[in-house]
Amino acid sequence: MAQKVVVSISLDMGRDGDILRWLGRQENQSAAVREAIREHLGRGGVTLGDVYQAVGRIERRLEAGVVVNAEGRTAAEAEWEEPAEAAAALDALAELG
DSSP: OOOOOOOOOOOOTTTTHHHHHHHHTOSSHHHHHHHHHHHHHHTTSOOHHHHHHHHHHHHHHHHTTOOOOTTSOOTTTSOOOOOHHHHHHHHHHHHHO
């Protein structure tokens, strides 16, 4: 028989409210947490922090007036394909909220 290990975590009511709400909606919280962690591990480690950092870099460039388009086209004219890994990460984040 497999040995069970209990792991406790602490969450901040303000900062982690989204996580607490998500946990509250789960029928089996332990199973939901295990599934979320395994899904995260399978995505190659893209975190919400990674996304925030990338968005921050883009915001700083836009505020400085830098146009981020190597082909010289406006954003409306440029065709952009979302990388599959980024799309999967954003979908997973949306499901948490």
